[in-house]
Amino acid sequence: MQSKLSDIELIEQTLTGNQAAYADLVKRHQRFVFTLALRFAKNREDAEEIAQDCFIKAYRSLSAFQRQSKFSTWLYSIVYTTAMTFLRKKRVDTDSIDDENTYIQLENSSSSHDVNSAENKSRSYYLNQAIAQLMPDDAAIITLFYMGERSLDEIGKTLGIETNTVKVKLFRARQRLKEKLEHNLKHEVKELI
Amino acid sequence: MNTIEEKLWNYIDGICSDEEKKAIDILIAQDEVYRCKYKELLALNQEFSKMELDEPSMAFTYNVMEGIRAEHAQQPLKAGINKRIIKGISGFFIVSIALLLILAISNVHTGSANISVHLPDNLRLPDIKNYLSKPVLEGFLFFDIVLGLFLFDAWLRRKAVSKQV
Numbered sequence: 001m002q003s004k005l006s007d008i009e010l011i012e013q014t015l016t017g018n019q020a021a022y023a024d025l026v027k028r029h030q031r032f033v034f035t036l037a038l039r040f041a042k043n044r045e046d047a048e049e050i051a052q053d054c055f056i057k058a059y060r061s062l063s064a065f066q067r068q069s070k071f072s073t074w075l076y077s078i079v080y081t082t083a084m085t086f087l088r089k090k091r092v093d094t095d096s097i098d099d100e101n102t103y104i105q106l107e108n109s110s111s112s113h114d115v116n117s118a119e120n121k122s123r124s125y126y127l128n129q130a131i132a133q134l135m136p137d138d139a140a141i142i143t144l145f146y147m148g149e150r151s152l153d154e155i156g157k158t159l160g161i162e163t164n165t166v167k168v169k170l171f172r173a174r175q176r177l178k179e180k181l182e183h184n185l186k187h188e189v190k191e192l193i
Numbered sequence: 194m195n196t197i198e199e200k201l202w203n204y205i206d207g208i209c210s211d212e213e214k215k216a217i218d219i220l221i222a223q224d225e226v227y228r229c230k231y232k233e234l235l236a237l238n239q240e241f242s243k244m245e246l247d248e249p250s251m252a253f254t255y256n257v258m259e260g261i262r263a264e265h266a267q268q269p270l271k272a273g274i275n276k277r278i279i280k281g282i283s284g285f286f287i288v289s290i291a292l293l294l295i296l297a298i299s300n301v302h303t304g305s306a307n308i309s310v311h312l313p314d315n316l317r318l319p320d321i322k323n324y325l326s327k328p329v330l331e332g333f334l335f336f337d338i339v340l341g342l343f344l345f346d347a348w349l350r351r352k353a354v355s356k357q358v
Contacts (some may be wrong), residue, residue: 019258026254034249048249055257056264123240131244137277146241167208169198178237 005129007071014062019138026055031074032148033079039139040083042132050086055081076148076158080140087136130180138173145170197227201234281342289333 005013005024013021033054058065058078062111065074131139138157144150144158152170156163203209204217220227250256 019261022261023254023258026257030249030253031246035247038247044247046252047247051249052253052257052260056260059261060264062318086335089204124243124245129243142241143244146244152315171202173242174202174237176200177241182336187225 036079036143037083039143040136049084054082073154073157080159126184130177130184133180138176141170141173197230201231205238
């Protein structure tokens with residue numbers, strides 16, 4: 001059962017040495033942090049490693065959190081920088097990071113379900129598949145906007161960019177996602193025929 | 194210049210100005226192309242909003258907390274020492290040295306060297322001789338020896354570590 005205390009109250013308790021309070025904070029944010037990490041890592045094992053690393057880093061610098069923004073905004077900015085560092089460490093060269101064509105569908109990338117089951121051949125499945133094909137930045141913006149219910153301003157703080165840039169990037173990310181979705185669905189229809 | 198889609202996305206997100214909103218309202222009502230595009234983007238927007246978060250493994254929280262505990266366990270002794278203890282020890286030595294100095298000054302034989310030390314009349318020095326009994330001095334020396342050995346051990350350890358590096 002999760003705590004009803006606010007993020008700030010849990011942080012204050014953590015700073016007094018109550019580790020159980022931090023465990024509650026982890027439980028509260030782990031799904032989103034993991035999903036965001038998955039947008040970069042493209043496989044569950046790496047995403048889990050990134051997400052765990054983020055929570056440990058956040059714990060270490062919790063006393064430095066100045067509470068001028070939401071805890072989640074601060075935490076997601078840690079996810080972003082950690083994920084980017086992770087990608088660099090994995091020796092994925094810059095060209096391949098920027099090349100969206102390399103982000104072809106990876107099996108089991110965003111769902112642990114059986115991909116062959118007919119039930120999963122739904123819009124949701126195709127949507128996850130299309131997101132997995134996007135560049136990490138595009139996938140992260142889409143995730144932050146729709147799943148994190150972040151404002152453009154908050155997304156800007158998380159990614160360290162201007163609000164107007166976020167607006168442009170979000171528009172382009174949605175365009176690309178739409179194209180991927182249409183392409184995948186068209187391909188599937190052909191297969192069925 | 195904004196494309197139709199860009200304007201419509203801003204309209205759907207509710208981030209366009211009142212004037213733009215009114216203009217798009219009219220276009221959607223009157224222009225078939227706009228209306229179709231709007232419906233298409235609205236459907237996509239609803240689809241995107243329905244996306245669900247992925248679930249990490251069951252042991253996720255446990256693993257994070259274990260990571261934190263492991264990090265605490267690896268914390269070096271230097272970082273783990275309470276600063277108040279250091280301040281307490283240094284305070285003890287400062288007071289001891291001050292008392293010894295006062296004792297030394299008060300026992301100076303001024304006659305032979307022709308030096309006169311005038312202490313203020315209202316300064317009442319404690320009769321330290323009463324406190325400096327044999328067990329107190331032994332205790333003090335024992336504490337000094339232990340502290341000296343501790344510092345010597347720390348110095349040897351640091352030396353050994355720097356040799357390894």
